[in-house]
Amino acid sequence: MSTIVAAALSGLLWLAGSGLHPVPALTWLAPLPLLLLAVPRKALTATLVAWPIGQLGLAGYFIRTLQIPLPVVIAFVLYGTALAAGTVVLAVTLLRRGRTGTAVLAAPALWVLGEYLVTLALPNGAWWSLAYTQADVRPVVQLTALTGVWGVSYLLVAVPIGLAALRTRPKPALACLLALAVTAGGWATWSLTRVPDAAAELRVGLVALEQPEDGMPLGEAAGRELLARYVARVESLAERGARIVVLPEKVFGVDSPAALAEAFRPVTARGVQVVAGAVQGQRNVAFVLGGTVRTYTKQHVIKGLEDWITPGDRDLIVDGRYGVAICKDLDFPELVRGYRARGATMMLVPALDFTGDGWLHSRMAVVRGVESGTTVVRAAGFGRLTVSDPTGRVLGEATAGDADLLVTVTPSARGTVYGRTGNWFVLLSVLLLVTAVVRAAYRKPAIAATADR
Template sequence: MRILLIGLVVLSGVLFAFGTGLHPVFALTWLAPLPLLWAAARMSGRAAFAVSALVWTAGQAPLAGYFHGVLETPVPLVAAILAGPALVFGGLAAAHRRLALADRPLMAAGVFAAGWTTLEYVLSLALPHGAWWSLAYTQADVGPVVQTVSVTGIWGVTFLLTGVPAALATARPRAVGTAAVLLAAVLGFGTWRLATAPRPDGATMALLATEHPNDEIDMATSEGRALLAAYITRARTIDAAAIVLPEKNFVADDATLPLLTGPLTRLAAERRTVVVAGVTHRTGGTVRNAALVFTPDGGRPAEYAKHHLIPGLESDFTAGTRRVAVPGRPGWGVVICKDLDFPALVRAYRSDGAATLLAPAWDFHSDAWLHGRMALVRGVESGIGVVRNGRAGDLMISDPYGRIQAVRSTGRPGFVSVTGRAPGRPVGTLYGRFGDWFAWVCALFLLLAGAAGVPGAVTGRRGRPGSAAANPAGRIGSPL
């Protein structure tokens, strides 16, 4: 028995390692908690807590190098990012064990899923990275599943990913049956929504980028002016209503800014297109991560400043506070990279009437898939298209249903471009209207469960005589 339990625990750790992180295998995410929770019911409460915390830590350990080496997160904070959720995961696994042994399988699954969903939501509010940290993104390429976020936000997908295996781990027919019905309903809704979704019928959008050089280039230098000239030469070959360039492509202050704005203003007028260019703008003693928006009428460019800056890497920058729509195109909003990690900002643009977001971005190669899919999920949540230029990542255009219209990696010599259709109008979603209602339902459920004392779990009361809870070891081979 001990060897079996150890094997199941190790299996969960491996499944978490490959089912989460920067390049998750979506099917493994559904399976990861199952062996651990089944094994936890067959060990002491303290052992279940300790082993579960260790499994979560081991599964997330591959991200430590990304946090510290790429995002330059201090080591103590990296340790806290790994250890804090691990302790919560251990506590939820121990609660699941006690409720399962008390013959409360639905409550066990509900507490485990609602607890983890609530944790993700709280961290999205408390930490400066927004909704970056969530199991839900592992399903971004699974069309029927990702449609759930149009109703619940990412919180509903997280609930499913934790609740379904938690129900299966109890091996109780009513819990397994409930999970099966819920999953079938979700997949049915998602399949129907995709089958009835219209194709994008709006303007053609283009993304243009190069990684050579993969750096910020000052317009005061000959290299900066040469890079701008190369972009303009390539842009003249593109026929699109808007051309989006990457984040922080150029550096300019008030003296050198005309060297950038003059040629791009002429390009927009000549090609009768909108041009969005990322620039590090030094002005008035401040530095802004900005997107300059040039319109076909040749007028003064609008400027959007990035709202959500990367801690540490952008500590010298001043955050913006205004939302910006393309002049003459109120259905086109402008954001920059990390702004798409924050659902509330996207919902605000949707309330403004935006149908498409134009997003200069700059990734780190290793996080290209994850960060691009996070942007895709934001679009499904609020029912808008996302046109995201991820230098050192992916150029990607997605529609309000999460369907990728065009995608191409920038990791190749020279310039890379893609074109695709944007939606002509936004799509109404429940999440876009009511926001994080599902996360609040999960938090309320936990509060009510705690207030009720969760009989059999909080008190540690044994199951009824002759039940599986009274003899958990006897359930090892029990049929569903």
């Protein structure tokens, strides 16, 4: 009965604490019922049931929205199940053998490495991580500026292991939890109280208007009518002080940017830059309309849905400060790190999304900004319009459809440890995992079995 209850409870907590609209507090609690079982065999059985329950909310999104083949979805759920089961069993085994410190501080490395392997095996970047569940919890997400998303995922596993250990070995468990709290809390306090480098304020605008489908051809009446509506909205933002205006991804279908440049000329002639997403032939592009027309081609396309698109291979930095990317590009931390290393302090991002995933995908972009220390201006045609600062504060947000935003930003020139060093925490996790496995395999002598070190 305890196994059944633990499986059901953890499954429901993972269901509510992950997915498209997670409740962040529940993510921390989800593994706890499994860890409290204290018997590896029972913990394994319960986890094999709990994780698939927790993935039910995403299964429909993968199959219906992203059109991922059912066998691939099943394989991915099985992978997550194996990873969760391995992590829980490793932690329970260590706790059972009195190795509390190793269980709390080293066992979570298995989950971290499992997440990282997904970024290597699949062409989707760092899109699969528990860390995004905490995107609106700014003190927690500050850790990504030090470790990337891997440090947040580590905490989300380490804390419930520590809580489970309080029942049998309270002193070492409390010491481990205190060490984690001091380290993560100290970093968050320092990050949130740092004064950013002085920079001039800038007003940015975002617009996402309702349209029946993406890539409306400008050669058709519906496309020209949509362009006229966008021009009027951009002119309104410019009159209110916007110096840069970002439109969504794939708004128009064009043969060349000439018609767009001409339509927005009354605005760009006043020094306003317009970033407009469009489909040009087999390319998904963002045109930066200003004194000249600069073109960025999306580098990371959605496998399956965008196989017809030819990806680009070049970054674009405007005025030496503003990096341009498109939607899925921001699922890749290394792309934003590269922009930041070359001096970009703000990302201008036309995006699309799929309505239901508006919160989740916008928050992935927010996390990219925290990781590398950049302001992110992102307009999604079927999602959300968001502007976030380098600490993850959402400065402005609206739901696409008939929406615009005008936000004052101060693009910071402050870099981050993660932006400069990359995935160092993954290497540390390898060492931690080796330690955990060795300690789990070694049985203490009977005389020492009651002592914890």
